[in-house]
Amino acid sequence: MTTVVLFRDDLRVGDHPALHEAVSHGEPVVCLYVLDEESEGVRPLGGAARWWLHHSLTSLAEDLAGLGVPLTLRRGPAGEVVPGVVRETGADRLLWNRRYGGPERAVDAGLKEWAGVNGADAHSYAGSLMFEPWTVSTQNGDPYRVFTPFWRACTSGPPPREPYPAPSAVVPADPAPASDALADWGLLPTRPDWSGGLARTWTVGERAAHERLDEFLDERLPRYAEDRDMPAKPATSGLSPHLRWGEISPHTVWHTALHRAENPGKFLTELGWREFSWYNLYVYPGMATRNINPKFDAFPWPPLDEDALAAWQQGRTGIPLVDAGMHELWETGTMQNRVRMVVASLLSKNLLIDWRLGEQWFWDTLVDADPASNPHNWQWVAGCGTDAAPYFRIFNAETQQKKFDPDFGYVDRWNGRQEGVEPIVDLKESRAHALELFTSL
Numbered sequence: 001m002t003t004v005v006l007f008r009d010d011l012r013v014g015d016h017p018a019l020h021e022a023v024s025h026g027e028p029v030v031c032l033y034v035l036d037e038e039s040e041g042v043r044p045l046g047g048a049a050r051w052w053l054h055h056s057l058t059s060l061a062e063d064l065a066g067l068g069v070p071l072t073l074r075r076g077p078a079g080e081v082v083p084g085v086v087r088e089t090g091a092d093r094l095l096w097n098r099r100y101g102g103p104e105r106a107v108d109a110g111l112k113e114w115a116g117v118n119g120a121d122a123h124s125y126a127g128s129l130m131f132e133p134w135t136v137s138t139q140n141g142d143p144y145r146v147f148t149p150f151w152r153a154c155t156s157g158p159p160p161r162e163p164y165p166a167p168s169a170v171v172p173a174d175p176a177p178a179s180d181a182l183a184d185w186g187l188l189p190t191r192p193d194w195s196g197g198l199a200r201t202w203t204v205g206e207r208a209a210h211e212r213l214d215e216f217l218d219e220r221l222p223r224y225a226e227d228r229d230m231p232a233k234p235a236t237s238g239l240s241p242h243l244r245w246g247e248i249s250p251h252t253v254w255h256t257a258l259h260r261a262e263n264p265g266k267f268l269t270e271l272g273w274r275e276f277s278w279y280n281l282y283v284y285p286g287m288a289t290r291n292i293n294p295k296f297d298a299f300p301w302p303p304l305d306e307d308a309l310a311a312w313q314q315g316r317t318g319i320p321l322v323d324a325g326m327h328e329l330w331e332t333g334t335m336q337n338r339v340r341m342v343v344a345s346l347l348s349k350n351l352l353i354d355w356r357l358g359e360q361w362f363w364d365t366l367v368d369a370d371p372a373s374n375p376h377n378w379q380w381v382a383g384c385g386t387d388a389a390p391y392f393r394i395f396n397a398e399t400q401q402k403k404f405d406p407d408f409g410y411v412d413r414w415n416g417r418q419e420g421v422e423p424i425v426d427l428k429e430s431r432a433h434a435l436e437l438f439t440s441l
């Protein structure tokens, strides 16, 4: 009996429930990654994400080779490619860890149906979220709209399961199915190659994810709650791209933190925000383009000021904290969380540019961009998402800088004070105007 295991946003061998199950049978396994940019509704990856994916697949292929099995790469609509590989290899079992976006769920439902009709055994597992979205709802069955009760409901039930160990060996299928060459996928940027800053900032892959977690727990967790909002301090874990690509599972992060740290509470709550984002994507599959709060559909966005959008993207707004953040993003593929909130608020509220354009820029430039956390956080900041007091919270970029970067440590590291670049917007006046527009809704 041969098993095909699909790898998607779970590019690891440790705590991979589908791989664990496949290996437990002691029979041949085909490890398959399909680059699917063609299935209906699947969002094409941004540039920084493609860079990460290339390196993550390289790392996964090395780890699997060490266990004795190749990683098979194929490209195309998964609904056609996966059945093709199952047929080619004569496999009769198909396993994967679940996904939660609408188009991805549709693809996976199609695969299950195909397997049923064609006599293959298809099973899915919980590998990427600690709390499956359909298991969390209010007493009357409605979805949670606000984070705190959602997280209380999650954490008042049984704890997340313990991680599965990585296999020590995997029996490969013989012959191994043919694989595309990763280099032929063109995931890396050329002409120009803008990825130097990403390469200087990140080490990609499962081993790097574990090293980062260890280093964070040893060195930064004790001061996490106090320092996590201070962008000049290396205070947070930096795990988001590793979690996004599934190089480490949230279960592993959760249990390692609990075993090793005295009080990881605040850090675990941040993992909760990740769960809440995916929960919301499950409930609102159109979240990347549609306001969660339909009242916001009537918001009178003014005609797009393309110069202002370009100034924001390139860090030329003349507002130091914002420009520093946008420079950090361009150079490293990430941005500290508080600064993300400030730049998002400036775009959607002071500049009155539709949040979807900011979300798209982040989608293209963040190495951790995912279809849940990115739109969910953008909607949260823009005021049209899940939040108790949405629109009236308008971050003042100057006040935020004084409070969270009082010595300009972060602003100057990312060249936020640029000579001759004047502010493109008056923070106070634009705030008042935005509030006026909102009250008209």
Ligand SMILES: Cc1cc2nc3c(=O)[nH]c(=O)nc-3n(C[C@H](O)[C@H](O)[C@H](O)COP(=O)(O)OP(=O)(O)OC[C@H]3O[C@@H](n4cnc5c(N)ncnc54)[C@H](O)[C@@H]3O)c2cc1C
Binding pocket: 228, 236, 237, 238, 239, 240, 241, 243, 244, 267, 270, 271, 272, 273, 274, 275, 277, 335, 336, 337, 338, 340, 341, 344, 362, 366, 368, 369, 370, 373, 374, 375, 377, 378, 381
């Ligand atoms: C406008 C905007 C867009 C964002 N887009 C993304 C995105 O595309 N992908 C993404 O992973 N995060 C996104 N975030 C959330 C957050 O900024 C990053 O997760 C965080 O900065 C990552 O740094 P860290 O790993 O050091 O976080 P830590 O503080 O160490 O937190 C641990 C983990 O918790 C999760 N987490 C923390 N905060 C959030 C949050 N607000 N929402 C969801 N998960 C969270 C992440 O997986 C993170 O790695 C966005 C925030 C804003 C305001």
